[in-house]
Amino acid sequence: MIKDLIQSAIDEESKPYWDGLKEGKLFIQYCGGCHQSIFYPRSICPHCFSEEISWQESSGTGKIYSFTIVHQAFGPFKGDTPFVIGIIELDEGVRMMTRIIGDKEEIAIDKRVSVVFSMVESDLVLPYFEVV
Amino acid sequence: MKSDKIAAIVGVAESDIGKTPGKNVLQLQAQAAKLALEDAGLTKNDIDAVFTAGNWAWAPNLMLAEYLGIQPKYTDSTNIGGSSFEAHVGHAAAGIEAGLFEVALITYGSTNRTNPSNSIFKSPLTAQYEIPYGLPTPVGAYALAAMRHMHQYGTTSEQLAEIAVATRKWAVLNEKAYMKEEICIEDVLNSRKIAEPLHLLDCCLVSDGGGAVIIASKNVANRLNKKPVWIIGHGESHSHNTITNMPDLTITSAKESGKRALEMAGISHEEIDVAEIYDSFTITVLLTLESLGFCKPGEGGAFVSGGRTAPGGDFPMNTNGGGLSYCHPGMYGIFLLIEAARQLRGECSSRQVENAKIALVHGTGGVLSSTSTVILGGD
Numbered sequence: 001m002i003k004d005l006i007q008s009a010i011d012e013e014s015k016p017y018w019d020g021l022k023e024g025k026l027f028i029q030y031c032g033g034c035h036q037s038i039f040y041p042r043s044i045c046p047h048c049f050s051e052e053i054s055w056q057e058s059s060g061t062g063k064i065y066s067f068t069i070v071h072q073a074f075g076p077f078k079g080d081t082p083f084v085i086g087i088i089e090l091d092e093g094v095r096m097m098t099r100i101i102g103d104k105e106e107i108a109i110d111k112r113v114s115v116v117f118s119m120v121e122s123d124l125v126l127p128y129f130e131v132v
Numbered sequence: 133m134k135s136d137k138i139a140a141i142v143g144v145a146e147s148d149i150g151k152t153p154g155k156n157v158l159q160l161q162a163q164a165a166k167l168a169l170e171d172a173g174l175t176k177n178d179i180d181a182v183f184t185a186g187n188w189a190w191a192p193n194l195m196l197a198e199y200l201g202i203q204p205k206y207t208d209s210t211n212i213g214g215s216s217f218e219a220h221v222g223h224a225a226a227g228i229e230a231g232l233f234e235v236a237l238i239t240y241g242s243t244n245r246t247n248p249s250n251s252i253f254k255s256p257l258t259a260q261y262e263i264p265y266g267l268p269t270p271v272g273a274y275a276l277a278a279m280r281h282m283h284q285y286g287t288t289s290e291q292l293a294e295i296a297v298a299t300r301k302w303a304v305l306n307e308k309a310y311m312k313e314e315i316c317i318e319d320v321l322n323s324r325k326i327a328e329p330l331h332l333l334d335c336c337l338v339s340d341g342g343g344a345v346i347i348a349s350k351n352v353a354n355r356l357n358k359k360p361v362w363i364i365g366h367g368e369s370h371s372h373n374t375i376t377n378m379p380d381l382t383i384t385s386a387k388e389s390g391k392r393a394l395e396m397a398g399i400s401h402e403e404i405d406v407a408e409i410y411d412s413f414t415i416t417v418l419l420t421l422e423s424l425g426f427c428k429p430g431e432g433g434a435f436v437s438g439g440r441t442a443p444g445g446d447f448p449m450n451t452n453g454g455g456l457s458y459c460h461p462g463m464y465g466i467f468l469l470i471e472a473a474r475q476l477r478g479e480c481s482s483r484q485v486e487n488a489k490i491a492l493v494h495g496t497g498g499v500l501s502s503t504s505t506v507i508l509g510g511d
Contacts, residue, residue: 002264009260040261066283066381068275069328070268077266085267085327087276087376097262097376109283126264 039094060115140360143172149341160241160342168344181206185216213497218504222366241342242461273375273499275327291433293320298442303453305483336455365397365507386423465495
């Protein structure tokens with residue numbers, strides 16, 4: 001199970017993010033000190049060290065910064081190959097790792113993408129992206 | 133060269149490498165440490181500082197020093213991945229300069245091939261935002277960087293393959309190398325895809341093996357039989373932990389660590405006779421050469437083309453056959469130091485770079501995360 005790989009890390013700091021996904025919301029954070037977005041969730045702003053941090057719902061849109069088509073995978077992902085992993089730059093300015101789904105021929109760096117909430121297990125929703 | 137001769141590499145050795153069934157990581161390190169001491173003409177009792185890095189114990193220095201019967205007065209377990217050992221060299225030189233100790237032992241050991249250890253960490257912490265997607269690490273992270281570099285600069289798979297082909301040519305000349313059959317560019321391109329754009333032959337080996345390096349003060353170094361290999365420059369840095377958080381997938385912190393090391397040594401790029409550059413993947417080398425300033429961003433592909441880094445080329449690099457063809461037990465950095473020291477001592481027989489006086493050694497750790505650069509000068 002994929003959830004088992006990360007369960008021990010889900011704590012007060014990250015739980016709102018994981019819970020949001022189950023409701024179809026992609027939460028990132030916003031720093032009131034320097035007015036920049038933050039991802040992944042933290043207790044302190046990595047730009048200015050302010051603790052004035054709030055949750056912000058992302059537009060869920062952005063572009064592909066890079067991607068790779070994976071042909072050899074491990075553990076619960078072994079049977080998924082070939083699949084596409086991307087790093088997305090959200091319009092709020094933060095980057096996140098994701099799976100890019102849909103026609104592989106359409107996938108290219110700088111292409112616009114939007115989030116697709118994918119229930120990969122009964123208790124785990126992941127923000128995948130597809131080319132728009 | 134502006135640096136004073138303060139500390140030197142005085143002994144180097146590998147343990148058994150390749151496949152070492154039945155051996156554990158402590159045996160490999162003990163074997164390498166003993167051989168390195170013999171190489172230096174020193175004994176265990178001369179060691180007063182211990183450096184190691186590994187994830188085989190919660191406090192590797194404690195376990196290793198107890199096993200070897202050493203009670204050090206200085207200890208450093210800096211672990212920044214494969215570049216840890218270049219960092220250890222810098223730290224050892226600084227410690228010697230500060231008068232804290234005279235002789236340091238740096239070791240590494242791994243049974244990554246016959247007995248790979250899984251993570252000892254209970255919680256993935258910030259890796260929780262990457263793990264659920266199934267990126268195979270580290271190769272997938274390096275693939276993301278390669279794809280971005282190709283997009284930005286038009287770098288090709290053929291150019292990356294040049295690095296694997298040239299490195300293999302060096303391995304053919306090294307009896308200790310694991311892979312000694314010549315390959316051509318087509319062989320790399322036709323090897324199976326692991327994570328596009330990287331193929332199997334763009335990736336390093338998975339080996340067992342250990343190594344040891346002895347660092348000594350000038351006073352000690354000058355009374356030993358072999359010529360000291362002076363540590364004349366050092367720099368280190370790290371820019372991220374998870375690949376998603378690498379500020380620019382095409383620029384590593386070699387830009388910082390390399391600059392500082394070269395400045396400390398008072399050396400220009402043209403003065404470097406031999407380069408030992410961490411080659412976990414072909415793209416690692418290409419990005420490193422650019423970030424170190426041997427060529428401009430985007431010119432790495434052209435720089436390595438035409439067998440330039442192969443034996444007989446004008447930029448001798450990874451002269452032991454590298455992590456790609458000689459040995460790569462997970463954290464490869466110590467082997468770069470061993471080879472550079474041997475080159476500067478003129479001990480490399482058929483693969484000897486003629487008249488090698490200055491070597492650049494560059495480690496890369498994690499997922500292009502950490503870098504540490506050492507400049508070494510022959511006596």
